[in-house]
Amino acid sequence: MSIEAGSKLQGKVTGITHFGAFVELPDGSTGLVHISEVADNYVKDIHDHLKVGDIVEVKVLNVEKDGKIGLSIRKAKDQAQQSQSQSHSHRPQRHGRGNNRGKEDFESKMARFLKDSEDRLSSLKRNTESKRGGRGARRG
Structure with missing residues (x-):
């Protein structure tokens, strides 16, 4: 399974830092969800939203040449909510x-x-x- 920008995957949170969370993807590679990509609202403490071991749905934002993978939980949720038209009602x-x-x-x-x-x-x-x-x- 190759990781491509725009694809949605499920992964497991393997580590949390003050700037984001590392998520292990199904193929064994690890990507970073920056703190700004965790939720739609301002995230002061990432521990309020995630903990190590959580299974999360992520969207691949980019794959760098050096192997770094940028992920977003927020954008993966946005697409799901738009299909249910919940975001329009709010x-x-x-x-x-x-x-x-x-x-x-x-x-x-x-x-x-x-x-x-x-x-x-x-x-x-x-x-x-x-x-x-x-x-x-x-x-x-």
């Missing part, structure tokens, strides 16, 4: 929801961000002032 709901609650969501996110920023800044100031030493340090 898009209109996002737009409708965004119009009704978009400002509330943004305002609450901005308020939370400002509060977190102020907390971090005050914590940073407190820690750096105490480490400067000498007589200039604030004591309370």
Whole structure:
């Protein structure tokens, strides 16, 4: 079985790094699923989506001359969802929801961000002032 760009295969996750997951393909070769190709949404920690030993469906993105194989879980799922027309039913709901609650969501996110920023800044100031030493340090 030759691996060609565009083909869909099933593979087993053999290793996970901070930048992606290595997947063993049916012919014994190993390809890399970059972290950006794991899911449609932002993936902060790949361990939330995959673990070693998982069987995943992947799409071959490219095969380099040196033998490196680029894979995508996200694009393999996209094709399956489009055939079931699930992806089309989700898009209109996002737009409708965004119009009704978009400002509330943004305002609450901005308020939370400002509060977190102020907390971090005050914590940073407190820690750096105490480490400067000498007589200039604030004591309370």
